[in-house]
């Protein structure tokens with residue numbers, strides 16, 4: 001089980017790297033073409049934007065798994081195990097609610113986005129907008145697992161420390177902030 | 179007549195000092211009189227509720243009531259609206275009014291409910307004209323090699339590419355500094371925009387090409403429209419027309435003021451001679467053929483028939 | 492009333508540890524329920540539109556450029572360059588830290604990364620030379636927050652998009668205030684250095700300086716490419732960012748040769764992850780921003796401070812004080828994203844130059860990075876320098892006051908920002 005999740009995470013990370021690398025290549029190629037050949041590809045503006053949307057929402061799941069999203073943990077850090085567990089349960093319940101509403105909203109929007117065509121690539125916009133399905137499901141599952149572990153009292157000390165924003169490694173801190 | 183107290187949010191891409199502001203005020207005054215203040219417009223300016231395309235999508239999903247937008251950003255939703263992007267479609271404002279307020283305008287409006295939209299009226303954005311830093315554009319050959327900023331729109335891109343220009347799509351917010359630094363040579367917009375965006379500070383030549391006329395559409399959300407009473411719907415439609423007349427009058431007055439202002443600011447302005455205008459129109463015909471399919475052959479034919487009939491009178 | 496609902500749901504959910512991005516989504520949900528317009532599509536649509544913006548692509552590219560530069564051994568060369576020129580002056584390594592911080596600010600947009608790099612190299616040197624370590628750590632933290640004020644700056648990109656202000660203008664406008672922040676630190680440090688009689692380094696001769704300059708030259712060329720490119724219209728900010736990344740890749744691989752092809756994967760991955768953290772926040776903020784606007788909250792706030800609207804200076808003091816308070820608890824991007832939709836209509840109505848305001852706004856949020864209770868740069872420096880948090884807070888205090896003094900100066904004399912901006916615009 002754990003191995004499967006690790007492979008899945010690695011696979012998603014490869015996708016993130018490919019998305020970012022292609023964005024850079026497309027935008028850079030356009031700069032070169034504009035100055036070198038006095039031309040440009042309208043498609044590269046559009047596709048790099050769509051890749052960016054995918055990168056954002058696919059990456060949001062991976063970073064959520066790593067507790068990478070910025071929060072204010074000042075108050076939580078003052079609590080003991082019990083207080084932290086209550087906060088962690090409430091927080092994950094709210095996250096599940098957000099994920100459900102995000103999924104629901106994407107579902108309701110589906111017909112509207114399926115009928116809009118991107119101006120240059122002529123791609124139906126649902127392929128761009130639909131990425132929130134992935135984000136909602138991914139984040140929802142992770143939050144549900146966390147909530148379950150709190151409720152069954154199987155959550156580890158390390159997880160609780162991470163929840164309270166206590167890191168062992170400084171580089172994790174630098175990576176969280178822009 | 180029965181009117182419930184309702185407030186409709188109206189999203190706008192432009193700012194309140196644009197003639198659309200006059201139109202919204204006139205429409206509100208009409209609604210006040212008709213409904214005793216029951217129906218209210220709450221206008222948001224400068225893309226505060228998102229871009230025109232996003233706002234239009236909100237209308238379709240019923241999360242926003244109204245948007246006043248140029249037709250161009252919507253061709254991804256309603257391909258038929260591309261007909262208004264065709265170059266040199268109308269030769270003057272009277273022609274535009276007659277077609278938009280007449281049968282053809284109704285025909286286009288009739289296509290929209292299927293997409294979750296109701297068009298209340300056509301307001302005016304004004305004819306688009308070209309400014310550049312190189313020299314007066316007097317004939318189509320003068321477009322050759324000109325780096326022109328255009329909207330992200332296939333028909334506009336093709337129109338300028340077809341004239342030999344180097345058409346570059348660019349976000350509107352970047353245009354001023356791109357012109358200033360000569361990253362691009364030219365841009366095209368109605369007089370009012372050229373004036374209010376102070377393009378005269380960075381551009382020397384204004385050529386009155388009148389190369390496009392894309393109307394503003396006053397759109398209402400179909401899902402919300404269906405919850406209005408018939409009286410309320412009639413009041414909205416009628417007052418949108420009252421607003422239209424005020425908006426067009428204000429727009430046309432402002433356009434000549436703007437033209438005078440940019441002339442005073444030192445722009446060299448040239449009209450296109452009728453012969454050269456005819457040559458430009460001729461040159462642009464191939465754009466009609468290339469895009470008829472994506473717009474819808476019937477739509478383009480109906481438009482041409484309506485124009486032919488009007489011009490025969 | 493709706494302001495209270497907004498504040499209560501945002502602050503309450505953040506207090507129990509809900510990450511800011513989700514707190515913003517939650518606030519959006521509460522707002523639309525309260526307004527009686529609950530519709531899940533508002534959430535879905537605004538989140539995607541938040542990310543679907545070409546201008547914001549500058550963020551991943553500048554992050555990538557920064558990662559490539561760090562991996563490529565650049566900080567070391569910049570610090571050596573600074574040592575060779577100013578290490579012998581009174582204040583020694585403290586001046587080196589300030590000068591290096593300003594140079595690194597012109598290469599990267601990240602206060603946390605810059606402070607970490609400076610602290611890792613300089614703190615051991617300062618400790619060995621007998622400097623007061625908490626004071627030194629405080630100086631480095633205060634120097635590190637210049638990064639988002641001097642371009643390139645992710646904070647300016649986010650503000651530019653959120654407030655609809657030209658990013659090019661913001662970049663040009665940030666240069667002088669960033670340098671003034673450095674000068675403020677220099678003044679305070681001179682007092683401290685005189686009192687503490689800190690050690691200085693031996694003066695280096697010109698051949699040594701030339702060698703250090705040549706070594707750092709490739710790095711020093713990067714701000715010239717970015718700023719020159721933007722100033723002369725060669726690139727848009729997004730293009731400048733991708734060119735900077737390409738340049739950093741080239742220098743790291745072929746000139747400094749400290750970057751290996753195998754590192755590239757992890758460099759890209761780190762930049763991609765940070766991008767998604769920042770952008771997910773931007774996307775969520777758009778949900779609450781849409782509802783804030785829809786509910787006319789800016790109008791309500793505007794009415795509250797309407798008495799001040801005729802006095803721009805007083806208005807600015809009030810607004811900047813508010814931002815400073817919010818910034819003590821929040822990071823840069825959330826502060827900018829939450830406050831811009833509320834403040835910008837008021838700023839425009841008061842006739843305050845939005846570019847000038849953007850500079851003050853970003854500076855103020857930067858100062859928040861070195862204040863308790865939440866100051867990410869303090870955490871980073873405390874971790875890297877191995878100094879307890881409480882001592883770093885004490886150490887940073889005089890420099891924090893220096894930054895606030897600069898802020899007050901810029902509010903009282905807007906010309907300090909606007910005149911150099913006019914020169915730079917040409």
Ligand code: NA
Pocket residue numbers: 595596597598599600601637638639640641642643644
């Ligand atoms: Na910077």
Ligand code: NA
Pocket residue numbers: 818819820821858859860861862863864865866867
């Ligand atoms: Na703080």
